[in-house]
Amino acid sequence: MDTSGQLAAHFFREHSGRMVASLARVYGMAHLDTILDAVQDTFETALTHWRYHGPPDHPRAWLSQVARNKLINALKRDARHSYADEAAAPLHALSTTDPDPALADEASTDSQIQLLVVCCRPALSERDRILLTLHILCGFGIPELANALQMNREAVKKALQRSKALLRQKPLTLGQQSLADVAPQLPTVCTILYLMFNEGYKSTRNSKGIDVDLCYEALRLTKLLHPVAPPEAEVDALLALMFFGVARFPARRAAYGDWIPLEEQERALWDRRLIAEGFHYLDQAQRRGHAGKYYLEALIASYHCAAPRFDATDWGAIHRLYRLLENMEPNSPLIRLNRLIAQSYALGPLPVVSELAAFKGDGSAGSAFLLAATKAHVYQRAGYTAQAHAAYEEALSLAQNPLDKQLIRKRMEASKSAATIR
């Protein structure tokens, strides 16, 4: 805590995950709900006091101590109410005065990793795992989750209840496993963090600011895994990919909220420090020599970040990398679409027109929009004005958010005026 009385950015959010993890480790996953309540309650107490007096000298210690006391009191209260639960509540551990080694910082990183493994258990759907992780490890409330994942609040609430019930039913013995024991599960955790990041990256096209936070949270949690994950989890490559992504955030949004596509971005706005971090992790990934999906994606992102201008992009290299990715995941329409885009820049739009025209997406609304928008753009560049116009109309009807609509309209205008000049 510095003397200015200011808290680190997102201090509450980060510390929320830390406290839940440490408390779950000591008192057990069976008490997850009580733990979450105690932590929420702790922040409310902090809000009451700190609002008037400013944060204390040691805000971390203050919060941890208060949360622990609140939890112990709640567990004692519960234990008095039901004898049946007494076995579950380790009453001997319920002393508010003992020093608590589990709340030390290193231990809390380990607990967070273990809790992350629990939240990312394959028994839950991918979306439920993202929700649960954001809720439990990142302190996201229901409105924030609804906003970030574009769900309604009721649906978020129900999904969380369902997931938490499952965690209570089959509580993992958190803390009894060593980090080596959970290592084999870390690739699954990485998949969820990758999806969480993409979810945030995708929705930075919405008007709310929360989505950027999703990316930063995914990045923070991936960093926790870095020292302990096995090579096949590709944590280095995933971190590189994430850094290359967040580095470009400042350029993706115009002052008036429009979403700006790669080719029009002001590259001077890209964050060079974050790009350097990306290259640092890419380098580490290269040394580990595990060329998986994240590595290929990170390499592609690195080519974009290294290009001083859009028309100086090494599309040949990017095209080859997408081919490799496509071999790895032949059923992903998104990868194939991206390969076609890269190909259209590497070899010109004409060679991809027929493949694009025959392309069927996976039927989801999001991929149908991207497909139509890509078709429109490629047709336009190939000089097929009428087909481009029809595809733009289709994209417009499929667009799910106002910023996508705006972008398509802008491109339509541009193609019309280009046609008139010609």
Place this chain on the structure above:
Amino acid sequence: MKEFLMLIREDANYGEMSADEMQACIEKHYSWVETLKKNGRFKEAQPLEAGGAHIRGKQRIVSDGPFLEGKECVSGYYILLAESLEEAIEIAKGNPDLDWDRAVEVREIMPMED
């Protein structure tokens, strides 16, 4: 300089505020109070516990106050320093609590007659 009592009225239930939002609320208050101090407009401030009692009349009838859950009640107070009620009102308008739809009440503390 005159003294003014500023009462904060709010629903003691913080509802669905997220961790991030609570932190933002604290930080806004902190920097607001720092500015008041710098300008010599701040004397003291304290939060009030949610619990309490209401005692009334000759018979000293004690009841729980309307202090809990869901009802707007006084959650804390400030003593502000200002030249006039008008200035005190302007200062009070800067209270970040208002951004969270809470209400504040400003009253001049009557000075002792010399």
